[in-house]
Amino acid sequence: MTDQPLRHEKYTHGHAPATLQQHAQRTADEAAAFLLPHLRPGMRLLDVGCGPGSITRGLAERLAPGQVVGIDLSKEALDGARHDAAARGLANLQYEEGSVYRLRFADALFDVVYAHQVLQHLHERGSALREMLRVVRPGGLVAVRDVDWGTAAYWPRDPWIDRFVEVHHQTWYRNGGEPQMGRQLRSLFNASDVVDVRITAAAWCYTTPADTAAWGEAYADRLLTSPMGERPVEYGFATRAEIESMAAAFRAWGSHPDATWMFVHVEALGRKAA
Ligand SMILES: C[S@@+](CC[C@H](N)C(=O)[O-])C[C@H]1O[C@@H](n2cnc3c(N)ncnc32)[C@H](O)[C@@H]1O
Structure with missing residues (x-):
């Protein structure tokens, strides 16, 4: 396996400032709520596809003095994550560039491996999960969370937002990923070397003026300034004028x-499995 993205695999969101800023709002309290009750100080954790590191940082604060490592393909995302960790003086947190398909760590090194909103962007999800499991000790935890874009519900209806959802799916599949990964996680875990599988779900809801304005502005910015809007045009799924209308x-x-x-x-x- 390569440590570069697979040739037919492109990260749908890209790392434009509008995207990284939105991802950097995430917290361990929300994004890892299903995992937190199982964590204890001193555990070693690997956060795969950690992005700007706001979740990783929260995990490191809980697990200290346990070592937490965040890896990501993106140097831009990691620069921000390292800056944030240094500003907070988190000595048990480190970041490394690398791909989930070929982790540089020894077998069974970690107690926990975690991936938030990452598998949905991968073409070889089974290989990625196998590699994640390789670096966890037998009996250690594997925790994954992915959106399911097939469940997106919004109001009031707008034909351009409907069109966005359609084009976003098309582009995502063309990039090699799976926008409806959420519903497939159980099947992915059942097909791998994992026991005691527990599947849960949480809804992200935007229903206050501040939340809907932030979500609407962020998606507008991302459409206009990131691969989210550029790739559909490149692939012939939408024109630039249609992206602007979305x-x-x-x-x-x-x-x-x-x-x-x-x-x-x-x-x-x-x-x-032990
Ligand atoms: C949607 S972001 C999620 C970031 C972070 N986990 C969060 O939830 O805020 C997906 C991240 O996966 C990274 N990624 C994509 N393919 C990867 C790969 N093969 N190996 C490691 N990271 C990868 C991207 O660079 C991006 O930072």
């Missing part, structure tokens, strides 16, 4: 007093 629709939707958005994020937790 962005305008997200902005208008975000400030509508009835605006409501929700989708489901599925959580899979298990233990590496």
